[in-house]
Amino acid sequence: MASRLLTVPAALLLSLTALSSLAADGTPLGWVERGLILPEQVTVKFKLDTGALTSSMHAEDVDYFEKDGDKWVRFDLDLKDVEHDKLVKSRIERKLQRELTVRGAGGKEDRPVVLMKVCVGDRLLEEEFSLRDRDEMNYPVLLGRRTLEKLGPVDSARTFTIEPNCSELANR
Template sequence: MRHPLSSIHHRFIPLMFAAAALSLGSTPGFAGSPQVLGWVEEGLIFPEKVAVKFKLDTGALTSSMHAENIELFEKNGDDWVRFTLELQDIDTDEKIEKRLEREMVRDIKVRGAGGAEERPVVMMKVCLGNQMYEEQFSLNDRDKMNYPVLIGRRTLEKVGLVDSSKTFTVEPSCTESAQ
C-alpha cells in the first residue's frame, strides 16, 4: 500500500533539485565570497612596480621579501633599516636594484633547520590581483629560494583563499594611487 503523501513527495523532489541548482549558479549567493588564488601568483612590489613571483604560504605567519645588504640604523630616535631590493622582473626580464630605507616595525626571530635568526620587519606595498596591500614583511636574503616574495597568513587573511592545485590565476593590475 502506498502512503498518501508519497505521490506529493515525488513531485517536489525535482523542484527541490532545480531550486538548489539555480541557487548554486546565481551570483548573489557568492557575492561576499573571498577570492581564490593559486599557491603561486604574479605580484607587483611598489613603488618600483617590479613583477615577481609571490608564493602564498599558509605555513608562514609573517610575509617575507628578498633583501640584501641589510643595515640597521637610527633616524630621529627610531629604528630604521636600509636594504637593497634586488629582483628580476618576470615580465621584462629586467634586473631591478634599488636601495631603500624603511622604518622598522619590529623584528622577529625565525627558527629553521639552520638554527634561529632575527630579521627586521618593515611595511611594504604590494599588488596582488587588483588590490594594493601595505603589509609587514620580514627582510631576508632569499637568493637561494625559488620565490623572492612569500605571502604569510597575516596577509592572506585579507587577500583570500589559497587553492594549492592552482598557479597564476590573476594578473596584478594596481596603480600606486589605487590605495
C-alpha cells in the same frame, strides 16, 4: 533566534569580502601568483604560503640606522622583473616595525620587519615583511597567513590565476 539571524548576514558579508580577491574566473588564488612590489613597480613571483605566519621579502645588505630617534633599516632590493625581463635594483629605507625571531632546522635567526606595499590582483596591500636574502629561494616574496587572510582562499593545485592590476591605486 534574533542573534542567529544576525550572524548569517555577517558571515555572508565576510565571505563576499574574501571573494573579491578570487581570480577572474571565480576560482581561489593559486599557491604561486605574480605580484607587484611598490613603489619600485617590479613584478615577481609571490608564493602564497599558508604554513608561514609572517610574509617575507628578498633583501640584501641590510643596515640598521637611526632617523629622527626611530630605528630604521636600509636594504637592497635586487630582483628580476618577470614581466619585463629586466633586473631592478633599488636601495630602500623603511622604519623598523619590529624584530622577528625565526626558528627552523638551521637554528634561530633574527630578522627585521618593515612595511611594504604590494599588489596582488586588484588588491593594494601595505603589509609587514620580514627581510631575508632569498637569492637561493625560488620565490623572492612569500605571503604568510596574516596577509592571506585579506586575500581569500588559496587553491594549492593552481598557479597564476590573476595578474597584478593596481596601477590606479598605486599612484594615490
